[in-house]
Amino acid sequence: MKRTATRLRLPVVWAGLSRWRRLTGVLIGLVVLTVLTLVLTQLHEIVNQSSQMLLYLLAVVVVALVGGLVPALATAIAASLLLAYxxxxxxxxxxxxxxxxxxxxVAFVLTAATVSSVVGLATRRREAEALATANAESREELRVLAEEQAALRRVATLVARGLPPAEVFAGVADxxxxxxxxxATLIARLDPDGATTILAGVGHHPDELAAGCRWKPEPPLALAVALRTGRAARCDDYSRVAGADGDYFRGLGIRSGVAAPIIVEGHLWGGIGIGTRRERFPADTEERMVGFTELTRTAIANAEGRSQLEESRDELRRLAEEQAALRRVATLVARGLPPAEVLEAVAHEVGSVLGADGTNIARLDPDGAATFLAVVGVHSAGYQVGSRWRPxxxxxxGVVLRTGRPARLDDSRQAAGEFADAARRLGLRSSVAVPIVVEDRLWGSIAVGRQRERFPADAEERMAGFTELVGTAIANAEGRAQLEESRDELRRLADEQAALRRVATLVARGLPPAEVFAAVAEEVASVLTADGTVIVRLDSDGATTLLASVGAHSAELPVGSRWKPEPPVAVAVAMRTGRPARCDDYTRAPGEYADAVRRLGLQSSVAAPIVVEGRLWGGIGAGARRASFPADAEQRMAGFTELVGTAIANADSRAQLTASRARIVAAADHARRRIERDLHDGTQQRLVALGLGLRLAQATQPADLPELQTQIGRVAAELDGAIDELREIARGIHPAILSEGGLGPALRTLARRAAIPVELDIRIDTRPADPIEVAAYYVASEALTNTTRxxxxxxxxxxxxxxDSVLHLSIRDDGIGGADPARGSGLIGLHDRVQALGGSIEISGGCGDGTLIVVQLPLQPA
Incomplete structure (x- = not known):
């Protein structure tokens, strides 16, 4: 930009120099004629008349070279008068x-005039060539600036379209x-071990540095310095770079490089590096890379937000598939099918839900051996239904059938025996098994195996629902005496699954967490026949905040109250251990929380922790006035805690997505404001100075050069038109009056510039925050533009x-109506901008009724 300013001022300086040269020529002419006359008057007897005229002619040539044509002609006339006198x-x-x-x-004067004209025209031609060179250099600087801004707009478009990061990186590098x-251009991500992963590369690169490769650059490479210091860096002499890196780049002919870091949410994420085969990059290269690193940072932040949202959706999808599988098995059990069919169906469903390569269900016999009752997947190649083996x-x-507890083995090479040998022959590397309990006795196990990676950490819990169904089916088949009890268990399970489905529906609809908490508390109380239920959040100080309270709890434990329960209260134990807990005796429990529970007449309680993304977030507690809850109450609460955790994670993801959209809006507004300021204070002022210089140059040209005057005037007129167009572009990018005077004056300016009469009714006391002002202005501007067009x-x-704390904006017209936000990118963009700031926008109006746009924005952005 500084070089551009210098070149744009050259014509003005040149014009000033021309005036000084003419004055200098006159002075030199006077001095030379005076000295020459004094000398010749003393030597007039020695120097003849022809020599005298030749000397005076040389003086005229000197003046023409220094001052130009006009001083030279004046000197010629003065010389002729001195000769005559x-x-x-x-x-x-x-x-x-x-x-x-x-x-x-007369011959002397004509010769002097001719020589002066020739010399003056030659001098003027050199000046015109210098001026044309300066103008060409200025236009080249403007062209480079325009190309850079166009490139930034193209990259910003890729970011705004939400393309995958790989495509954005490739576009940025190009x-x-x-x-x-x-x-050569590289975009690299900094990995935790200090190495980098190449994400995009264009130009000349060795295969070792292609996209997807990992590389650990070392100083003095520019990229290595930028990733170590977090600041832009350059290396102008690759001949000093030692090692393989130096050999790679010298082999490609790369002589110097520049790199800039990419900072995402305050931490160093990676960097952009470029190399050239020329001597070195210009001094302002680092500054010109900043805009691209900012857009890259925005793309990365957006991708991370979308990734978290996708993970939440995947979790909901997995939960829905699991619940569907449970419903299918429950349906088979309810139909009273033979156990063999139920077990085979359960084996298929468990394998499908957990992505297992093989599944088997085994019964524990009285002699300690086990019998296979269902085998699916790769297990069927090594085991047969009816075969027996010893755990x-x-x-x-083997662990499950010995201990009655869930177990896993992540490396089958550690196991010995025939069964382990068969597993290794089948290529199974890891396995998980859970017990099947029938009427409080260990009946058998369900086991799954994988040939690939390990099973997820929650595999045992996800298998628990199926083991309950299997146990129910077995219990149903064991005798008519237990038929009614089995039906009750199925009914309870169906109610529980229905409750889980209702809660899952609320979570999938994306309702606010407060509504989900209240619904979960109601459903848990209904499923466990509890007299009261609470949902609490664990705060950083160890206390808990009640977020939902139903039944008996709502009287003494209202929503929003904070308590610090102490063991043996079930909620306190669950918060400390991160595991389900129960308390069947409150008579000796200490603390205000226990006192409140005793006042409610509750005798027992159960609680389960709520874990969100691997961290203990809170818990669900249920209390009853009876002696104790059923033994499986904690397990039955597990499904609800998972759904609550999913709802919280979804809410966090939505909040992060909203914040990311707000950051994008703010970054775009900041960029528009910066571009407008740069155009107004930089380019526009320099163009005005250039126009003045051209007008001055036109005014100072001799009258005997009308073609040159006309050409300069035509260039100056075209430059004035370009300045007007640039001024309109700058005003459209970000109006200066919005920043200086606020929303009211900016809307008045819009109204004056509108092609139709606009009535304004402005009633605001204070200026909203900058993002709110910008959003309101662009809504009004877009609406008036659509109305006019x-x-x-x-x-x-x-x-x-x-x-109060809300800004209300409405735009109404008496036109034909029928505005459809779905058919215009402008209205869609306004809708996204307003929602990103926590506001709302409504567009109404049928055909012939005009259009009404109503916008509500918080005075401070969300």
């Missing part, structure tokens, strides 16, 4: 008697290399008022 008889008079003398003087004239730890099934309206009314 001092050297042509009669002396000391201007009377000339001899006609030859007159002819000689644009950076093109704009900065680089022969041998550390195999997961499409609505066929005769007038419009804009109302702006402030109530």
């Amino acid at each position: 001092y050297f042509i008889p009669p002396l000391h008079t201007f009377a000339i008697v001899d006609a030859n003398e007159v002819a000689a003087l 644009e950076v290399g093109h704009v900065l004239g680089a022969d 041998q730890p550390p195999l997961a099934s 499409h609505a066929q309206a005769s007038c419009a009314k804009v109302t702006l008022e402030q109530t």
Whole structure:
């Protein structure tokens, strides 16, 4: 930019120099003529008349070279007068008697005029060439700036479209290399071990540094310095770079490089590096890379937000599939099918839900051996239904049938025995098994195996629902005496699954967490037949905040109250251990929380922790006035805690997405404001200075050069038009009056510039925050533009008022109506901008009824 300013001022400076040169030529002419006359008057007897005229002619040439044509002609006339006065008889008079003398003087003047014209025209041609060179250099600087801004707009478009990061990185690398004239461009991510992963590369690169490769650059490479210091860096001499890196780049002919870091949410994420085969990059290269690193940072932040949202959706999808599988098995059990069919169906469903390569269900016999009752997947190649084997730890099934607790084995090479040998022959590397309990006795196990990676950490819990169904089916098949009890268990399970489905529906609809908490508390109380239920959040100080309270609890434990329960209260134990807990005796429990529970007449309670993304977030507690809850109450609460955890994670993801959208809006507004300021304070002022210089140059040209004056005037007129167009562009990017005067004056300016009459009703006391002002202004600007272009309206009314902490803006016109937000990118963009700031926008109006746009924005952005 500084070089551009210098070149744009050159024509003005040149014009000033021309005036000084003419004045200098006149002065030099006077001095030379005076000295020459004094010398020749002393030597007039020695120097003849022809030599005298030749000397005076040389003086005229000198003045023409220094001052130009006009001073040279004046000097020629003065020289002829001095010749006539001092050297042509009669002396000391201007009377000339001899006609030859007159002819000689006329010839001298004509010769001097001719020589002066030739010399002046040559000098003027050199000046015009220098001025044209300066103008060409200025236009080249403007072209480079325009290309850079166009590249930034193209990259910003890729970011705004939400393309995958790989495509954005490739686009950024290509644009950076093109704009900065680089022969090679890299975008790299900094990994935790200090190495980098190449994400995009264009230009000349060795295969070792292609996209996807890992590389550990070392100083003095520019990228290595930038990733170590977090600041832009350059290396202008690759001949000093030692090791393989130096050999790679010298082999490609790369002589120097520049790199800039990419900072995402305060931490160093990676960097952009460029290299050139030329001597070195310009001094302002680092500054020109900043815009591309900011856009890259925004793309990365957006991708991370989308990734978290996708993870939440995957979790909901997994939960829905699991619940569907449970419903299918429950349906089979309810239909009273033979146990063999139920077990085979359960094996298939468990394998599908957990992504297992093989599944088996085994029964524990009285002699300690086990019998296979269902085998699916790769297990069927090594085991057969009806075959027997003896459980041998550390195999997961062996541990379960010995201890009655869930177990896993992540490396089958640690196991011995025939069963382990068969597992290894089948290529199974890891396995998980859970017990099947029938009427409080260990009946058998369900085991799954994988040939690939390990099972997820919650695999045992996800298998628990199926084991309950299997136990129910077995219990149903064991005798008519237990038929009614089995039906009750199925009914309870169906109610529980229905409750889980209702809660899962609320979570999937994305309702606020408070509504989900209240619904979960109601469902848990209903499923466990509890007298009261609470949902609490664990705060950083160890206390808990009640977020939902139903039944008996709501009287003494209202929503929003904070308590610090102490063991043996079930909620306190669950918060300390992160595991389900129960308390069947409150008589000796200490603390205010226990006192409140005793006042409610509750005798027992159960609680389960709520874990969100691997951290203990809070818990669910249920209390009853009876002696104790059923033994499986904690397990039955597990499904609800998972759904609550998913709802909280979804809410966090939505909040992060909203914040990310707000950051994008703020970054775009900041960029528009910066571009407008740069255009107004930089480019526009320099163009105005250039126009003044051209007008001045036009005014100072001799009258005998009308073509040059016309050409300069035409260039100056075209430059004035370009300045007007640039001023309109700058005003459209970000109006200066919005930043200086606020929303009211900015809306008044919009109304004056509108093509139809606009009535304003502005009633605001204070200025909103900058993002809110910008959003309101662009809504009004877009609405008035659409009204003028499409609505066929005769007038419009804009109302702006402030109530409490909300800014209300409405735009109404009397046009044909029928505005459809889905058919215009402008209205869609306004909708996204307003929602990103925590506001709302409504567009209404049928055909012939005009259009009404109502916007509500918080005075401070969310």
